[in-house]
Amino acid sequence: MAKATTTTDAPFPGVPLTTPLYREVKRQLMDALAGGEWKPGDAIPPERRLAERYGISIGTVRRAIDELVAENMLIRQQGRGTFVASHNRDRLLFYFFHVVPQDGAKEYPVVRLLGFAKAKADKLASEMLQIAIGDPIFRIRNLLSLSGEPVIVDDIAVSAARFPGMAERAFRDRPSTVYNLYQDTFGISVVRTVERLRATTVDHDIAPLLRVAPGAPLLEIRRVALTYSDVPVELRISHVNTAHHEYWSELKQV
Amino acid sequence: MAKATTTTDAPFPGVPLTTPLYREVKRQLMDALAGGEWKPGDAIPPERRLAERYGISIGTVRRAIDELVAENMLIRQQGRGTFVASHNRDRLLFYFFHVVPQDGAKEYPVVRLLGFAKAKADKLASEMLQIAIGDPIFRIRNLLSLSGEPVIVDDIAVSAARFPGMAERAFRDRPSTVYNLYQDTFGISVVRTVERLRATTVDHDIAPLLRVAPGAPLLEIRRVALTYSDVPVELRISHVNTAHHEYWSELKQV
């Protein structure tokens, strides 16, 4: 990786023939992240050292890091270093939790575990999690409250293979968020989410949990959480009572 | 703007004391864009010329342009030039239209004008459009169909002062999209949108338009469209029948 651009072996029409050096560096950094060489919260080596290691200019290293920072995988702190992104409460609240009060400020939800079960993947779960139908999964149901009022019912499905030995205790005694659990206990970092939203009529088993009348409209959110390289790790179906809350979406450069 | 970083006059704690040169350049480019020096579709001067004009290095110019490209205000095309972003159909479809079929590919909606009226801004419109209550506005109602089925009712409100002489004809005879109308006829470019979503029960006047039964759940989207410098130019309340469609949200680095 000494000089300039590298050429791919198979020249396909329409596909760029060359890969910029900084993208190759980015890929190597991503591999190291996915491989756990540096863990969430760790500092990666300083830019000057990375430049030396790869035998390239510091500007090229910066360019690779720039993209990883833009994708929320790394966090730069001037004077301190560059760190692997970690799921602290604030980061989660602002990046992955989009339900806000219609009046008032964003707040932390209080989570209560309602159910935990082993199950087999149905069609939806198998498609969304990219596993086979019938593969073992865990199903978790949570009730989220805001300002003391129950507002959201979360139904979570994860592959048992990706979360070996997951137990109900982990959810019940959980001091922080689910994504923190994934990260700290199973080494899986959620990097990105894709969500699809619909309006539905409340289900008979959910109505009493959210204290809404039968036939009330609910916002349904189907979220797939992705880790590095867009590998899906969690399917979450949320039902939100939007009487006093709403879903906030600021779409940029998708 | 010759050498390095500039210092702001009022040193406030917490606020950076220096502004990078490339941000100053970015601001000047944004001013030129907002002022109409270059219009949508135009090429801006080449990077080498901008560097010369401002007496700075080309790398610094590129940095400024990079940010404007990331914010969808400029579009780079290698070998051709850098162009002011324009609202062509595809761009609109992918950046501002988030309703997709539950099965199948994204498609263009067919728009039918249902109503056009002068009105006075109510509380919501005045807040969202940052004008005074009672200021003159235009209200437009559109019915959007996908695959021949009516799916969305849009209620649009814009300030009459910002769109002088807007007429019903412009909407009825419209060959392209509303945002194209704003851009081409009034010189207003929508750069960004912020949306809030709720589940509601269908209104009596909307139910027949979407051919849904009374009491059916609808997805309500409140969208504010912003032009340069986050000036709000349009309030749009959409009611979506999500029986066969859904709202698609890929949230990154908000």
Place this chain on the structure above:
DNA sequence: CAGTGGTCTAGACCACATT
């Protein structure tokens, strides 16, 4: 003070589009 990321330079060369 040393070490880190942040900014900026001046230029070379490459890839691509147009003439």
Place this chain on the structure above:
DNA sequence: ATGTGGTCTAGACCACTGT
């Protein structure tokens, strides 16, 4: 052939953090 944006270099200096 010319002109555009895209990549990469080698280094200087600044701003910030921690010791």
